[in-house]
Each structure stands twice: as structure tokens, then as C-alpha cells.
Amino acid sequence: MPRKPQDENTPSKESVRARSPTMADIARLAGVSASTVSRSLAGLPEISEETRIRVERAAQEAGYKINRHARSLRLQRSAILLVLIPDLANQNYSDLLMNIDRAAFELGYGIMIGHTNVDLERPDRLADELFTGGIDGILLTSGYCPARIRSRIENGSRLPVVRTMSPTEAGSGIASVQIDEVEAAADVVRHLIANGHRRIAHLAGPMTELVSQLRRDGWRRALAEAGLPEGQDLLLPGGFHLEDGKAVARRLIAAGTLPDAIFCGNDESAFGLMTELKRSGVRIPNDIAVAGFDDLTFSQVFDPPLTTVRLPRREMAEASVLYLKQMIEGGASLEDQIVPHELIIRESSGPGSPHRDRS
Amino acid sequence: MPRKPQDENTPSKESVRARSPTMADIARLAGVSASTVSRSLAGLPEISEETRIRVERAAQEAGYKINRHARSLRLQRSAILLVLIPDLANQNYSDLLMNIDRAAFELGYGIMIGHTNVDLERPDRLADELFTGGIDGILLTSGYCPARIRSRIENGSRLPVVRTMSPTEAGSGIASVQIDEVEAAADVVRHLIANGHRRIAHLAGPMTELVSQLRRDGWRRALAEAGLPEGQDLLLPGGFHLEDGKAVARRLIAAGTLPDAIFCGNDESAFGLMTELKRSGVRIPNDIAVAGFDDLTFSQVFDPPLTTVRLPRREMAEASVLYLKQMIEGGASLEDQIVPHELIIRESSGPGSPHRDRS
DNA sequence: GCATATCACGCAATCGATTGCGCGCAAGAC
DNA sequence: GTCTTGCGCGCAATCGATTGCGTGATATGC
Known part of the structure; x- marks a missing residue:
């Protein structure tokens, strides 16, 4: 009775574990010791050119791939962030x-x-691997910081941890690469003021987050500079999601009175806000101007295209990774950085219709 | 001259490498051997309850974290996908x-x-770790498959590799979790037909990709079912990006004649198309209906909200990971799966204005 | 009371790469 | 011809967790 030859024991393991060659295999092929293979491939100087070439050829032909775990275990570093x-x-x-x-x-x-939003257990567990060599460093992108990490940093340890994208309080001890949130927000509001808007509201993010506070502060700064009143009713508690924007829009419509302009804490909430306003027949920017913060891909194709702040994501990514690398590897140490932001002016923040009632 | 105390030799290493305890440390604390610690923590049966408790308490108090690399090296598996x-x-x-x-x-x-788009070198290098134990399995989300992986699969190896999100040709040997692209596309077009549209164009993705071919085939299938002519001018070569949609819109505007409806290969190109059409004064869906494919978050807030196919991303993610896990760990083996899709009908595909000229 | 079975645990090898130390050999100095 | 110098390379320990095998102690059988 014909049968597949290797169908007896764990056949799937068999095929996967056609184990790729190890350093010892290459050593045998090249007729040297494993140490020599290691030093050859690492390019260390104490190997003759002849031997190095022989080793490299053997490694090449055998399709040698280094074993990440063996290397990491020995070196106590993983080259993983x-x-x-x-x-x-x-x-x-x-x-x-x-x-x-x-x-x-x-x-x-x-x-x-x-992910730090869905389960709380996971990021902490992963972060702990910083101490066992499982990972070499951590890049924080939100206000969240794993408990054990934070406590050690507060105790003065200089851990390879960098935060970017989200603002970090000065003196928190966490290295950071960020934009000047307050000035960026102020720039948006200054632009709205320059376009003739006076009653400028702010759809704020959750005040539990530092970023929301800073953008609100920027809004206040610009208003104060222009001598415009803040007015209690102009600070609109909202959030950063589509639904938050929609909810605020519904509240405004229900109240029956609109500000001249609304500076939204981010683009997504601005989309929700505008969608709901348009549904009620409000024209943007004719009846009300809107601006956001983030510059998502779709901000440019929204109707109307959204005025916003472009977050320098690429620049922040590159700077923060480089920063982290230097913290890990030592050497010339960088410093916390402020990356320049950019105001993107599109139609949503236009001067509005001349018929609009101005105070 | 005052100086920071530990400023002499690699101080940053010092603080990080306040090495967390190893199994040997726990063994010492609990007064047992490392083997016993390992077996206790693994819950193996040959350990007395008393010892197990002592070990667990010691591990707890010392804040023991297992070393991922040591474990992976020994077990020849990394628990990483x-x-x-x-x-x-x-x-x-x-x-x-x-x-x-x-x-x-x-x-x-x-x-x-x-990422498989930016650099070609990286994914191949990462994928090679499948053979050294660096990773346990690979999840493919596009048509791309690393060369070495593909060649081994074609040679009959059963590697722990699963593709999802992107369609896979039957008989390719690659395990897959996908939707029925042809039927999904046909569903969109059937809906357009039901709404009274007759001249239905297709803004196609790049024909080098299987997914583009399948969605085009679905479009054809629905047209054929309804006895509608395909018409050479109705197949619009495009792409999947915003700019592709915009370009197609400009070509249509320039040509001076519009179809009744356009089924776009994905949502993003639909956004580009609609944005550019609206800029030229074309009303959607009054003058022309549009539908997409993907159901992105912003499809619901676009003006008008976009009719599209909801890709079951969560379901595909869960099914494909589970599938992959089973391929890795053996045991009951799953099979390739087709996950149901869902047509999301919104305003963009509406019946159009009665004044529109119908053939 | 002695032999066997059973349970709980330790010894030591292992996974694969790296590296301090030292050895052998050849060239150069005298 | 002997001694020194240094280059090229191998030996063996190491990183931390796992596991087959074996051992000592206790319990059970008769």
C-alpha cells in the first residue's frame, strides 16, 4: 500500500526544519573552526585574506543565515526596537x-x-523584555508609558526609551522628539484670525491627554495675542474621533448659533464635525471655517479640503530612531529635539461669505 | 571638580544592564536547581506542589522575566510571526x-x-529567518512573496506561510484566507445596475496584480448577467492611488462624455476620482454614480458617502493567524478559507437625476 | 526485612554564535 | 643556529533555558 515516505512522524516539522546550516557547518565546509567563521564574517582583522574568502564562499554556497537568537543571547542585544x-x-x-x-x-x-489601547497587559510584558535583552529600546508614540519603565526612569535610570509624536512634559526624564504643539496650534488660530474670523471656537481633545491641553493652550495664546475674548462657550469639549466631531456638530446645530470658525484638535474630529454640519446645510467655509491638526492623506480630498498642520511624521520617525540608536549604542549623545511643523492652508479655513453676520 | 560618579565607563550600559534575574538566580533563591525552576514555571507534573509554590514566589519577588532568546534558541521556535x-x-x-x-x-x-514596497532586500532577509528559527511563520498580505519562500513552496515544501487580504491563485500552493473578489466586485456592479445605471465603467487597478484582474472579472460578470455591453471605452486603466483616480477623472472630463456609473477598483482611487469630478462641477450621484471597494473609515464621511465593499479585515486577520498557528504547531489542520464580504450601500451610488440622459 | 516501584529533583548536554586566551609556525634579529 | 616577535587560528567557556537520563529517598509489596 503506497504511502508518502515521510508521513510517519511530524511531517510538517520535517519540511520546515530542513535546518539551515550553522556556523559549525560552514566551518566544516571551509576546513576551519567555528571561531574563524565568526571572525571572518564579522570582518575582524586577525583573519588572512585567503581564509576569509574561503569562508565567505562556503557561507555563500551553503546559503548560511545567522541565527538571530544565538547571536542575541550571546551579545545580550537583539537589534530589535x-x-x-x-x-x-x-x-x-x-x-x-x-x-x-x-x-x-x-x-x-x-x-x-x-498596541497600547486594546490590552494593557501586552505592552507591559513586551516592555519588560528591555531588561532581559529581548528588545534593545522602546519607542513611545503616545502619552502612555509602561509602569515599570516609568518608575525606573523616575528613579534616575537612563533607559533607552524615546517618545515621539506625542508631547512630553519637560522634566519627565523621557527623551523626546516632538513638535512645538502650542505654537503649531497658535499658528492655525492666527491664520483663522488673519482670514477675518473673530469668534473662534476650539473642539478640544480629551483633557486627560497632554496633547489636548497644549493645543488648547496654543488656541488661547493666539486669541490673547489678538486681544480676542476666549468666551466660555468657545471651548468645546470633544475628542479625537469621528463621532466626537459629529456630536459637537449636533450640539452646535441644536444650540442654533455658530462661531465664525472652529479649530479642531485633530483632522479626524474635524471630518466628523464638517460631515455633520454639511448634513444640516451649513456651508464650509462660507458659513463657518474649520481647521484641523495632523494632515492625513484624506484631508486634501475632503470637501472642502482641510486646512491643517502637517505633522512631520517622517522627520520625527527618523530623528527618534536615530536618537534611540545612540542611547542604545552609546557614543555621541543627541538631545531632545523640536521638529518644525508646517501650516497647510486649504479651502476649509477661507474667509467666509461677506453676508455672514459679523460681530 | 565635581563629576557624576559613574561617568567613567559606558555609564548608559550600566543602568540598562542592571540585568534582570535569570533562572539560575531564582534557583538559588528558592534553593533548588535551574531545571526545577524551569519545570515549575512550565507547570510540568513532576514537581511537588510545595516546591512549585516556593519557586513561583521567588520568581515573583525577584521580578523574574524569561529570556526570549535563550528560550527560542533552545526550543528552535520564537513565537514570533x-x-x-x-x-x-x-x-x-x-x-x-x-x-x-x-x-x-x-x-x-x-x-x-x-514593508515590501520600499526596499526589496529587507523582507527577503527577514523571511529567511524562517529557516533559522528567527520567526515561526509568515503572513503575506499582498501578492508579493519572497523568492526563496516561493521556490521552496513550489518544490512541495509545506512552509508555515499564509496569505490573506490579497487573493491567491488556486493551485499556487500558498495557504490563503480571502474573500471572493470576483463575486464581491460583481455585487457592486449588480447594485449599480439595480439602481438603473446602464453604462457602467470600471476604474481598474494595475493589471499586474491579480486582485485587479479579479475585480475586473467581477465587473464583467455582472455586466454579462444583465446583458449589458462591456464596451472598450468602459474599461478605464487606472491604479489604486488618489492620483490615479484624479487622472482618470481628468481624462473623462477632457473626453467630454461620462458613463452612468463608475465602479472603482478601491476606495482610495474613488476618492481621487470624485474629488476631481466635483471640482469640475459634476454632481455625484446626480450626474454620475460611483462605487469603491475596501470601506475605509473615511468612506462614510466623504461627500457623498461612498458605496463600497466592506473587507472583513478583522475576520481575515483572526482566521489567518489561527491558520498559521495551526500550520506551525501541527495538529488539526485548517483549510483555505473564503470569508464573506458585505456590500455597503451609501449615497454615492444613488439612482441619479431623472434629467440625466439615458440611452 | 529486603526488593521493587514511584516520586521529586539534580546533572549535564544542548541550541548557535562570540571571544579571551594561548599555541604553533614563520619571518626577522643577532 | 637560537631567540624574539607577531600573525593566524583553534580551544573552550559563555549567554539562559530546556530536557533526557539518572539518582536518592520514600512508599509499597511480599
Whole structure:
């Protein structure tokens, strides 16, 4: 009765574990010791050119691939960075991650990711691997920081941890690469003021997050500079999601009175806001101007295209990975950085219709 | 001259390498051997309850964390999956990745990611780690498959590799979890037909990709079913990006004649198309109906909201990770799966204005 | 009371790469 | 011809966890 030859024991393991050659295999092929193979491939100087070539040829022909775990175990470093991300569905973070991935690769690092929003257990567990050599460093992209990491940093340890994308309080001890959130927000509001708007509201993010506070502060700064009143009713508690924007829009419509302009804490909430306003027949920017913060891909194709702040995601990704690398490897140490932002002016923030009632 | 105390030799290493305890440390604390610690923590049966408790308490108090690399080296498995992704800026993929991450975590796996679009070298290098134990399996999310992997699969090896999100040709040997692309596309076009549209064009993706071919085939199938002519001018060569959609719109405007409806190969190109059409004063769906494919977050807030196919990203993520896990660990083996899709009907595909000239 | 079975645990090898130390050999110095 | 110098390379330990095998102690059988 015909039967597949290797069908007896764990056949799938068989095929996968057609184990790739190890250093000892290459050593045998090249007629040298494993130490010599290691030193040859590492390019160390104490190997003769002749031997090196023989070893490299053997490695080439055998298709030798180094074993990451053996190397990491021995060296106590993994060449892997952990990126902690709150929400990949948010293009802001996914685009950042893409740039981090590229930058890390170019610097010789791989990355693992961990979501901080869904389960609380996972990121902490992953972060703990910083102490066992499982990962070499951590890139924080939100305000969240694993408990054990934070406590050690507060105790003065200088851990290879860098935060980017999200603002970091000065003196927190966490290395950071960020934009000047307050000035960026102020720039948006200054632009709205320059376009003739006076009653400028702010759809704020959750005040539990530092980033929300800073953008609100920027809004206040610009208003104060222009001598415009803040007015209690102009600070609109909202959030960063589509639904938050929609909810605010509904509240405004129900209240029956609209400000001249609304500066939204981010693009996504601005989309929700505008969608709901348009549904009620409000024209943008004729009846009300809107601006956001982030510059997502779709901000340019929204109707109307959204005025916003372009977050320098690529620049932040590259700078933060480089920063982290230097913290890990020592040597010339960089410093915390402020990356320049850019105001992107599109139609949504236009001067509005002349018929609009101005105070 | 005052100086920081530990400023002499590699101080940063010092603080990080306050090495966390190893199994040997725990063994010493608990007064047993390392083997016993290992077996206790693994829950093996040959350890007395008393000893197990003592070991666990010691591990707890010392804050013991297992060393991933040592374990992986010994076991020849890493509990890490590699996810190959073409473009994280595309929400379709970032959302999928988020769900993969969650699903993998729940099954005890971590994930590493590799972009396949930017550099060709990286994914291949990462994929090679499948043979050295660096990773346990690979999740493909696009048509791309690393050369070495593909050749081995074609030679009959059963590697732990699963493709999802992107269609896979039957008989290619690659395990897959996908939707029925042809039927999904046909469903969209059937809906357009039901809404009274007759001249239905297709903004196609790049024909080098299987997914583009299949969606085009679905479009053809629905037209044929309804006895509608395909017409050479109705197949619009495009692409999957915003700019591709915009370009097609400009060509249509320039040609001066519009079809009744356009089925776009994906949502992003639909956004580009609609944006450019609207800029020229074309009303959607009054003058022309549009439908897409993907159901991105912003499809619902676009003006008008976009009719599209919801890709079951969460379901595909969970099914493909589970599939991969089973391929890795053996046991009951799953099979290739077709996940149901869902047509999401919104305003963009409406019946159009009665004044429109119908043939 | 002695032999065997059973249970709980330790010894030591192993996974694959790296590296301090030292050995052998050849060239150069005298 | 002997001694020194140094280059090229191998030996063996190491990183931390796992596991087959074996050992000592206790329990059970008769």
C-alpha cells in the first residue's frame, strides 16, 4: 500500500526544519573552526585574506543565515526596537510606523509593535523584555508609558526609551522628539484670525491627554495675542474621533448659533464635525471655517479640503530612531529635539461669505 | 571638580544592564536547581506542589522575566510571526495589521513587520529567518512573496506561510484566507445596475496584480448577467492611488462624455476620482454614480458617502493567524478559507437625476 | 526485612554564535 | 643556529533555558 515516505512522524516539522546550516557547518565546509567563521564574517582583522574568502564562499554556497537568537543571547542585544502604538487605524500612527520601520531598517534594527489601547497587559510584558535583552529600546508614540519603565526612569535610570509624536512634559526624564504643539496650534488660530474670523471656537481633545491641553493652550495664546475674548462657550469639549466631531456638530446645530470658525484638535474630529454640519446645510467655509491638526492623506480630498498642520511624521520617525540608536549604542549623545511643523492652508479655513453676520 | 560618579565607563550600559534575574538566580533563591525552576514555571507534573509554590514566589519577588532568546534558541521556535505589508499608509493594511496584532497576541505570538514596497532586500532577509528559527511563520498580505519562500513552496515544501487580504491563485500552493473578489466586485456592479445605471465603467487597478484582474472579472460578470455591453471605452486603466483616480477623472472630463456609473477598483482611487469630478462641477450621484471597494473609515464621511465593499479585515486577520498557528504547531489542520464580504450601500451610488440622459 | 516501584529533583548536554586566551609556525634579529 | 616577535587560528567557556537520563529517598509489596 503506497504511502508518502515521510508521513510517519511530524511531517510538517520535517519540511520546515530542513535546518539551515550553522556556523559549525560552514566551518566544516571551509576546513576551519567555528571561531574563524565568526571572525571572518564579522570582518575582524586577525583573519588572512585567503581564509576569509574561503569562508565567505562556503557561507555563500551553503546559503548560511545567522541565527538571530544565538547571536542575541550571546551579545545580550537583539537589534530589535519595540514600538508602542495606541491605534493603528489612525493614519497618523500607521504612517509614522511605516517611517519608523524604514528608518530602523536603515540603521540595522528590526521592530516589533505593541498596541497600547486594546490590552494593557501586552505592552507591559513586551516592555519588560528591555531588561532581559529581548528588545534593545522602546519607542513611545503616545502619552502612555509602561509602569515599570516609568518608575525606573523616575528613579534616575537612563533607559533607552524615546517618545515621539506625542508631547512630553519637560522634566519627565523621557527623551523626546516632538513638535512645538502650542505654537503649531497658535499658528492655525492666527491664520483663522488673519482670514477675518473673530469668534473662534476650539473642539478640544480629551483633557486627560497632554496633547489636548497644549493645543488648547496654543488656541488661547493666539486669541490673547489678538486681544480676542476666549468666551466660555468657545471651548468645546470633544475628542479625537469621528463621532466626537459629529456630536459637537449636533450640539452646535441644536444650540442654533455658530462661531465664525472652529479649530479642531485633530483632522479626524474635524471630518466628523464638517460631515455633520454639511448634513444640516451649513456651508464650509462660507458659513463657518474649520481647521484641523495632523494632515492625513484624506484631508486634501475632503470637501472642502482641510486646512491643517502637517505633522512631520517622517522627520520625527527618523530623528527618534536615530536618537534611540545612540542611547542604545552609546557614543555621541543627541538631545531632545523640536521638529518644525508646517501650516497647510486649504479651502476649509477661507474667509467666509461677506453676508455672514459679523460681530 | 565635581563629576557624576559613574561617568567613567559606558555609564548608559550600566543602568540598562542592571540585568534582570535569570533562572539560575531564582534557583538559588528558592534553593533548588535551574531545571526545577524551569519545570515549575512550565507547570510540568513532576514537581511537588510545595516546591512549585516556593519557586513561583521567588520568581515573583525577584521580578523574574524569561529570556526570549535563550528560550527560542533552545526550543528552535520564537513565537514570533512576520507580517509582510506593502503599504501601511493604506488604512486597509494598517487596520488589518492592528487586528493581526491583537489576534496573534491572544494566541501567544508576537509580530514583526516588514514593508515590501520600499526596499526589496529587507523582507527577503527577514523571511529567511524562517529557516533559522528567527520567526515561526509568515503572513503575506499582498501578492508579493519572497523568492526563496516561493521556490521552496513550489518544490512541495509545506512552509508555515499564509496569505490573506490579497487573493491567491488556486493551485499556487500558498495557504490563503480571502474573500471572493470576483463575486464581491460583481455585487457592486449588480447594485449599480439595480439602481438603473446602464453604462457602467470600471476604474481598474494595475493589471499586474491579480486582485485587479479579479475585480475586473467581477465587473464583467455582472455586466454579462444583465446583458449589458462591456464596451472598450468602459474599461478605464487606472491604479489604486488618489492620483490615479484624479487622472482618470481628468481624462473623462477632457473626453467630454461620462458613463452612468463608475465602479472603482478601491476606495482610495474613488476618492481621487470624485474629488476631481466635483471640482469640475459634476454632481455625484446626480450626474454620475460611483462605487469603491475596501470601506475605509473615511468612506462614510466623504461627500457623498461612498458605496463600497466592506473587507472583513478583522475576520481575515483572526482566521489567518489561527491558520498559521495551526500550520506551525501541527495538529488539526485548517483549510483555505473564503470569508464573506458585505456590500455597503451609501449615497454615492444613488439612482441619479431623472434629467440625466439615458440611452 | 529486603526488593521493587514511584516520586521529586539534580546533572549535564544542548541550541548557535562570540571571544579571551594561548599555541604553533614563520619571518626577522643577532 | 637560537631567540624574539607577531600573525593566524583553534580551544573552550559563555549567554539562559530546556530536557533526557539518572539518582536518592520514600512508599509499597511480599
